[in-house]
Amino acid sequence: MINVKNTIGGLIGTALSLVGVGISADKLDHIVSIVCAVIGLLITITISVIIPLVKWWKKAHKDGKIDEEELDELSTILKDGKESIENKKKGE
Numbered sequence: 001m002i003n004v005k006n007t008i009g010g011l012i013g014t015a016l017s018l019v020g021v022g023i024s025a026d027k028l029d030h031i032v033s034i035v036c037a038v039i040g041l042l043i044t045i046t047i048s049v050i051i052p053l054v055k056w057w058k059k060a061h062k063d064g065k066i067d068e069e070e071l072d073e074l075s076t077i078l079k080d081g082k083e084s085i086e087n088k089k090k091g092e
Contacts, residue, residue, distance in 0.1 A: 044088050049081035 056077055060070045 044085055045081075048084040048088075049078070052077045052081060 053074075056070070056074055060066050060074075
C-alpha cells in the first residue's frame with residue numbers, strides 16, 4: 001500500500017524544487033524583498049490604524065451613540081496613524 005502523506009509531500013517538494021530551478025536566484029531575491037515589504041506595510045497599517053480604530057469603535061459603541069468628542073478622538077487616531085506611516089516610510 002502506498003503511503004499517501006509521503007507521496008504528497010514528495011510531490012510538493014519536487015514541485016517546489018522545479019519552481020526554484022525555474023526562477024533565477026536574482027529574481028527570487030527580488031520576489032522575497034517585495035513580499036517582505038508588503039508584509040511590513042500590512043503590519044505597519046495594522047498597528048498604526050486598524051488596531052486603534054477597533055479599540056475606538058468598541059469604546060464609542062458602549063453607549064450606543066457616537067458623540068462629537070468621540071469623532072474628535074477618531075480624527076486624532078487617523079492623523080496619528082497617518083503620521084506614523086509617513087515616518088516609517090521616511091525611515092525616521
